[in-house]
Amino acid sequence: MSAETPALLKDILGPRALETIADAGSAASPRFDRGVFLRxxxxxxxxxxxxxxxxxIADALHPALPGDYGGRLDILRAMAPRLTHGFQAIAITEYVARHGLVDFDASMEALADLTRFGSAEFAIRPFLAADTPRALTAMTRWTGSDDEHLRRLASEGARPRLPWAARVPALKADPTLAAAILEALKADTSLYVRKSVANHLNDIAKDQPDWLLARLAAWPQGDPRTAWIVRHALRTLIKKGDPGAFALIGVGHGAAVLVRDFAITPATVRLGDRISISADIVSDSPDNQPLVIDYRIHYARAGGKTAPKVFKLKSFELAPGAAATIRIGQTIRDFSTRRHHPGRHEVELIVNGRTMATAAFDLLPN
Known part of the structure; x- marks a missing residue:
């Protein structure tokens, strides 16, 4: 691989990682079959x-590990500190996910230990699916741990829409099931944990927005840690312009402002080019106004259709009669989750949830 070629995510678990896992297994038990595992x-x-x-890798561990399931858990726990990357440890936790329902409680205890080395958020999902109350009882207890990794697992593992993870329909249908976890962590001292709580709540916003707004309305925001969670938890609803979400962060729906010179430059681009989005925002109010400014690009699609996506731009307070210039750049390039098509791309400037101006740029075929 050349210096210019970016590493692929999957290469984190390449041949060198297999050797590391094999070394850890051999060090943890003389009966670990290194050759069987590597093959x-x-x-x-x-x-x-x-x-x-x-x-x-989890499947490859199965024939290499000696003894009964309890003994295998002991070996896995001894292996974890010898691993050199979190994804290696995630492969270890996956073994527990695939074989651990035979001893539910011992497996949950093992995941609580292993999550320090590589998050067990994926591995815990089969236990939640198999016996949701039993798993959540243990996870709620974890919220009182001194270990931020374990507290985070309580929230992250129970997310209704955890990326890359198996779905647990009960969690998506009923957010009250994990509510005690969120309550316990709503002012956590660790940013690592608070980010998880905010992401968990943002998942709920996509399926149960009314429940989320009612829950967060009952949370006192005098603690800045709770206020941070609330703001980040509402990002999906704020992008949608939900008035209740704006009210919870102390922002009115809409604003007394004038938008001048909203422009996208250049007006014509090709894939790989960079656009600049700019505007002047002028207060038309005798009071200070908190402003949340986003922009929505309507991406051209085949057959004349479009696909809108909202991006964050800036949040600030505008004094009476004051003006502010906002500007942001964005490179028009393909991602695995977004492919561009030639055509006209409409752009909206959104102030406190309301569209205040529109412009456009044209993407030419390469």
Whole structure:
């Protein structure tokens, strides 16, 4: 691989990682079959994505680990401190996910230990699906731990829409199931934990927005840690212009402002070019106004259709009669989640949830 070629995420679990895991297994138990593991783990590895590799490595551990399930857990726990990357440890936790329902409580205790080395958020999902109340009882208890990794697992593992993870329909249908976890962590001292709580709440916003708004309205925001969570938890609803979400962060829906010279430059681009989005915002109010400014690009699609996406731009307070210039740049390039099509791209400037100005740029075919 050249210096200019970016590393693929899946290569985190490449041949060198397999050697590290094999070394950890041999150090943890003289009965660990290093050769069996390496042959099984290497077979077909190249074609797999990162999470497929996690599952593949977990399966390769099965014939290499000696003894009964309880003894295997002891070996895995001894292996974890010898690993050199979090995804190696995630592969270890995946073994527990795939085989651990035979001893629910011991497996949950093992995940609580292993999450320090690589988050067990994915591995805990089968336990939540198999016995949601039993798993959540343990996870709620974890919120009182001194270990921020374990407190985060309580929130992250129970997220209704955890990326890359198996769905647990009960959590998506009923956010009250994990509400005690969120309550316990709503002013957590760790930013690592608070980010998880905010993401968990933002998941709920996508399915149960009314429940979320009612819950957060009952949270006192005098603690800046809670206020931070609330603001980040509402990001999806704020992008949608939900008046209740704006009210919770102390911002009115809409603003007394004038928007001047809203422009997208250049007006014509090709894939890989960079656009600049700019405008002047002028207060038309005798009072200070908190402003949350976003922009929405309507991406051209085949057949004349469009796909809108909202981006954050800036949040600030505008004094009476004052003016502010806002400007942001964005490179028009493809991502795995977004492919561009030639055509006209409308852009809206959104102030406190309301569209205040529109402009556009044209993407030419390469």
């Amino acid at each position: 099984a783990a290497s077979d077909g590895l190249d074609a797999l994505s990162i999470m497929e590799r996690v599952r593949h």
